[in-house]
Amino acid sequence: MKQARFEQQYRPEWQALERQLEQLESLHVSKKNKLTLDTFVTDYRKLCHQLARARERGYSVQLQQFLNNLVLRAHRQLYRYNPSLADRIGTFIASGFPQAVRRQWRWHLVSALAFVLSMALVWVLVHQQPEMIYTVVDEASITNLESMYQPENQADMKNERSGDDDVMMFGHYIQNNIGIAFRTFASGLLLGVGALVVMLFNGSFFGAAAGHLINVGAQEPFFTFVIAHGAPELTAIVLAGGAGLRLGWAIIAPGPWSRLDALRLAAKDALPTMYGVFALLLLAAFIEAFWSPRDLAPTIKYSVGAACWGLLYLYLFFGGRDGTRKG
Amino acid sequence: MLIDERLEVETPEGAMLSLSLAGPVPRALAYAIDLAIRLVIYGALAAVFAALGKAGMGLLLIMAFVLEWFYPTLFEAFRHGQTPGKKAMGLVVVHANGSPLSFNGSLIRNLLRTADAFPLFYLLGFICTLISPRYQRLGDMAANTLVVHIEETPQIQEQAQGDTLAPDWSLSRDDQLALLAFHERHDRFSEARQQELAQLAYPELAPALALQRLNAVSRYLVQGPT
Numbered sequence: 001m002k003q004a005r006f007e008q009q010y011r012p013e014w015q016a017l018e019r020q021l022e023q024l025e026s027l028h029v030s031k032k033n034k035l036t037l038d039t040f041v042t043d044y045r046k047l048c049h050q051l052a053r054a055r056e057r058g059y060s061v062q063l064q065q066f067l068n069n070l071v072l073r074a075h076r077q078l079y080r081y082n083p084s085l086a087d088r089i090g091t092f093i094a095s096g097f098p099q100a101v102r103r104q105w106r107w108h109l110v111s112a113l114a115f116v117l118s119m120a121l122v123w124v125l126v127h128q129q130p131e132m133i134y135t136v137v138d139e140a141s142i143t144n145l146e147s148m149y150q151p152e153n154q155a156d157m158k159n160e161r162s163g164d165d166d167v168m169m170f171g172h173y174i175q176n177n178i179g180i181a182f183r184t185f186a187s188g189l190l191l192g193v194g195a196l197v198v199m200l201f202n203g204s205f206f207g208a209a210a211g212h213l214i215n216v217g218a219q220e221p222f223f224t225f226v227i228a229h230g231a232p233e234l235t236a237i238v239l240a241g242g243a244g245l246r247l248g249w250a251i252i253a254p255g256p257w258s259r260l261d262a263l264r265l266a267a268k269d270a271l272p273t274m275y276g277v278f279a280l281l282l283l284a285a286f287i288e289a290f291w292s293p294r295d296l297a298p299t300i301k302y303s304v305g306a307a308c309w310g311l312l313y314l315y316l317f318f319g320g321r322d323g324t325r326k327g
Numbered sequence: 328m329l330i331d332e333r334l335e336v337e338t339p340e341g342a343m344l345s346l347s348l349a350g351p352v353p354r355a356l357a358y359a360i361d362l363a364i365r366l367v368i369y370g371a372l373a374a375v376f377a378a379l380g381k382a383g384m385g386l387l388l389i390m391a392f393v394l395e396w397f398y399p400t401l402f403e404a405f406r407h408g409q410t411p412g413k414k415a416m417g418l419v420v421v422h423a424n425g426s427p428l429s430f431n432g433s434l435i436r437n438l439l440r441t442a443d444a445f446p447l448f449y450l451l452g453f454i455c456t457l458i459s460p461r462y463q464r465l466g467d468m469a470a471n472t473l474v475v476h477i478e479e480t481p482q483i484q485e486q487a488q489g490d491t492l493a494p495d496w497s498l499s500r501d502d503q504l505a506l507l508a509f510h511e512r513h514d515r516f517s518e519a520r521q522q523e524l525a526q527l528a529y530p531e532l533a534p535a536l537a538l539q540r541l542n543a544v545s546r547y548l549v550q551g552p553t
Contacts, residue, residue, distance in 0.1 A: 002548070002549060002550055002551035003507070003548070003549045003550075004549045004550040004551070005550075005551070007483060011483070025407070044340070045340055047342075048338065048340040048341065048342035049342075051342050051343075052341070052342055052343070055343070058500040058503045058504050058507075059507065060504070060507035060508060060510070060511050060549075061504065061507070061508055061511075062481045062483070062508075062511045063483065065478070065480070065481055066480055066481055066482075066483055068344065068345050069478060069480040070480070071338070071342050071344060072344055072346075072425065075338055075344065075425060075426065076407070076421075076425075076426070076427045079426040079427060080427050162381075163382070164380055164381035164382040164385075165381055166385075167381065167382040167385035167386070168381040168382060168384045168385035168388075169385065170385050170389075171384065171385030171386060171387065171388030171389045171392075172385065172388050174388065174389050174392050175388040175389065175391055175392040178392060178396070179392060179395065179396070182396060182438055182441065183441045185438060185439075186438055186439045186440065186441035186442040187441060187442060187445070189439060189442035189465055189469070190442060190445060194442075194445075247469070260468055263468055263469050264468070264469060264470075264471050266469070267435045267439075267469035267470060268431075268435075271431055271434065271435055274434075274438065
């Protein structure tokens with residue numbers, strides 16, 4: 001068949017398919033002009049055959065290009081991402097997230113150890129030798145810490161603090177903490193070094209702050225403040241570090257895959273954890289902004305804090321265990 | 328049609344798709360446009376929220392977070408793989424098999440931006456796009472995505488009428504493609520250049536005659552005997 005007859009024969013089909021595509025690609029379609037799309041899939045399959053034939057028979061480049069682009073557009077619409085969000089979020093929270101965390105427990109364990117050991121080491125050092133704090137933390141940060149948690153300053157702060165302050169701090173925690181978690185994850189790609197450094201740094205800083213504030217006698221305001229939101233916040237940072245390490249390890253030791261494939265698998269594997277990290281940090285920012293600064297009896301704050309830690313780890317260890325998909 | 332850097336992908340239907348990969352320069356330009364848009368949005372929001380005091384400050388920080396991390400993800404996931412900057416540059420993000428970008432794919436490639444931006448000005452990402460045979464930065468490799476050009480779809484021309492002549496040699500597929508390309512594009516050349524080209528096929532004929540003969544043969548290839 002010559003090209004002219006080929007074009008003449010199939011052009012109506014191409015035009016019909018183009019009209020369907022225009023409708024699928026536009027974001028709003030008025031009901032009056034709506035076409036039925038019953039034949040879209042069959043039309044697309046026919047078009048694929050026509051493109052293959054045009055190439056095989058050596059029809060002109062322009063015609064091949066025209067058909068290629070039409071196939072491309074139709075392919076995009078046929079395999080379009082179709083979210084059914086509410087359902088997915090539900091299953092994700094109920095089982096997906098804790099399963100994803102447990103699936104990668106090795107990485108999270110390494111990340112948690114890096115954090116906890118560096119924290120314990122610096123904490124003990126600062127506690128034993130109070131002047132050590134000056135080698136770990138710079139002076140401005142120390143003054144800042146002290147002014148935040150000294151008992152005499154605490155009283156002033158709480159009286160002044162209003163709802164507006166809460167909202168401002170909420171925004172600050174979201175922007176700062178979630179940004180840190182995302183960057184920790186991404187920097188894990190640099191052979192895991194980045195994620196590990198972030199864990200060690202944050203662990204040491206937290207240990208230094210805790211040790212120092214105990215030394216100056218400000219432990220009560222400090223621990224009553226951090227205990228509740230610390231559960232989701234510290235956990236989320238550790239999980240982001242673990243997910244980052246998973247990426248880095250895929251590049252260092254890809255196993256039976258090529259490095260590229262290993263990285264792809266690792267990213268796919270780590271992504272659910274990052275969704276969870278995001279959710280945990282939103283929760284943490286909410287608690288930190290609206291609950292932690294409330295001036296309540298230490299027993300209440302400690303028991304609420306303990307409940308936060310307990311519930312979170314019960315959820316991570318046992319959530320989604322009896323589901324059909326095993327973690 | 329761009330000739331450079333084409334990638335052939337096979338669809339599940341067995342058709343071969345041909346994609347045109349985008350290099351670092353158009354991508355950097357698209358990024359610059361997006362950055363400018365984000366700065367303008369941020370500036371406008373800052374002006375509005377400044378009136379709301381400290382609560383406004385908090386909202387502004389949340390918006391800054393969303394603009395930094397979710398601007399590219401949301402646009403790419405819900406606007407057919409295009410941020411406004413990519414749209415302006417005629418680029419689109421797709422999965423490596425040519426299928427449209429999913430939300431997860433978009434999130435992975437954008438979360439890993441930090442690694443690509445290491446240490447400064449996307450240096451690592453730039454080096455990766457130069458090394459990678461498919462122009463992928465680290466985020467693209469992890470998400471298995473490509474940035475490709477959107478190509479203009481040529482209009483199919485109405486066929487010119489005229490006498491036709493069967494070729495007097497056994498025609499190979501390459502000959503046919505060359506002649507058809509000449510047929511479609513001859514009106515972009517001057518008459519003299521067309522004659523010159525035609526003489527490559529018929530060196531023994533006078534230029535005008537050679538062109539007439541060549542046109543007749545290429546019309547035959549399109550339409551068949553009349």
